[in-house]
Amino acid sequence: MIAEVDQLARDTDFSGVVWIDRAGQVELSNAYGFANRAYRVPNTVDTRFGIASGSKGFTALAVFSLVGDGALALDTTARSLLGKDLPLIADDVTVEHLLTHSSGIGDYLDEEADLEITDYLMGAAHELTTTEAFLPLLDGHPTKFRAGERFGYCNGGFVVLALLAERASGVGYHDLVRERVLRPAGMTRTDFLRSDELPADAAVGYLPLDGTDRSNVFHLPVLATGDGGIHTTAADMSTFWRAFFAGDIVGPVEEVVRPRRDVPDQSRRYGLGFWLHPTTDTVMLTGYDAGASFKSTHDPQTGTTWTVVSNTSPGAWPIARALTTG
Template identity: 80%
Template sequence: MPIEDVDRIAAETGFSGVVSIDRAGEVEFAKAYGLANRTYQVPNTLDTRFGIASGSKGFTALVVHSLIRDGVLKLSTTARSLLGDDLPLIADDVTVEHLLTHTSGIGDYLDEEGDLQSNDYLVGAVHELTTTEAFLPLLDGIPTKFKAGERFGYCNGGFVVLALLAERAGGAGYHELVRERVLRPAGMTRTDFLRADELPADAAVGYLDGMDRSNVFHLPVLATGDGGIHTTAADMSTFWRALFAGDIVTDVDEIVRARVDVPSESMRYALGFWRHETTDEVILIGGDAGVSFKSTHDRHTSTTRTVLSNTAPGAWPIARAIM
């Protein structure tokens, strides 16, 4: 689409963020809009790092796949075999594959099938959530919603459980597993887990919808398996190229193969990645208080389209237009 159309939509919606389109590593369009920090009037730039909420579920999935490659996990591994006595309401037949495809049926600490609003306070004592183990009290005591494998039911808690299983199988903390098994092999030098209460100068502050108030009390202070890493548009392009080059894991086709139809979203779901309803595009999406993100990759044309925003509604109008 013409650059003028992106500019027009950005102006009409007050877009704050970055838009990027590249083909085979050649940038066709890249532009930053709005402010990374409204208090100090710091503008967003192409190098600004944005939280991507559930966009990093794909990174969690790749950590799990790398552990499967190493022989310490299988898709058929049950969660119970590594949870022991923790989270007793998770059914004994729930497997890694169920968790990766959102078909586990386990109860969710952050249930998106409910009537959630982007500005709601949902998590509680967010300052305590600095490790995956710290999420156990949040995940505990939530009844099963349906039998494993019965249907698709988007589950944030399932990816926290995956992070916990990865830690226990991989012998390292989740954050280090992502760095060692995804970020470094991919060459993503501008992507990392940033504490919400001490963001560096190059990171965008997330703002609540219709307010100049930050999202610092709305999200875990440090992201874990269900999302929240910070990245740039350029690093997302680097990620997609590395993924399909086999630099992170080798069985990419199996990972991105659609496993479940999700008619309510007009998409399909693979193992940690969304798939377009009819085309071969692979998609990562994230949305939260002060965060919206979408990145798509067409492996046949090597085209990546990424929109990052530091507001909850910001990314969607432009994403719809360019994708």
């Protein structure tokens, strides 16, 4: 397997980290390419990468922990906390609808639209440092279907979840995730990093623009919020999965990973913020954005985790596919 991964990494010019462990024993941990191409800083297995939508699962767990505390309920309506904000969100949209991508709300970042990963979609990206700052982006998008009618992947729904969690708890989204997910999980290398002041151990995200590879700093919010973008390491993802299934973050875990929606076009199912294998207990988090690609899969039956994370948009997928079919 190591030789096969190495060859595929060379063939695809992969930049990132591949990690496999079984029951806590590392079987493969390799780094490839550069974290910073301008200064020729290589990626290492300890490099921190943005994982785009991979952190939707962390948002879901922060929200679910508030449900456990009674600050929210799965049937809490968004309107009860939004007040007059975002008036196009239907009155019957609930926390559970948002967690399962079945809210039907219009999306500020609509993945069904004809968009390129290189498009500039964030407007004044440098101003997006708080969840409340997203309100103008979230507003003005008509409902796409009735709440609960079907699955429709919605980035904006998870920003709304972050907003609801803040208003229900009185704590900012970033601190909520730190206190309710990262710390109980023991994820010491995971945090919300500003894209315009990345520390030396974080990878710059790259995408092809004007015939060269450029940083993604103008393509993403300067600071991640509920729909994705936290920075983490492959090792921390293994730490996360073990803590999650041990019940160290929230309980009951079974409620989070219980299939709520079938997604046949993706050959998957969906729980509360987590992708699920169509027939087994395997759970997944994935992310794709400008200068970021990520997939981390955990099989709770064998305790096996594999994570592929890259600081380019297409980088993770060839190796992720090979690990899935291998």
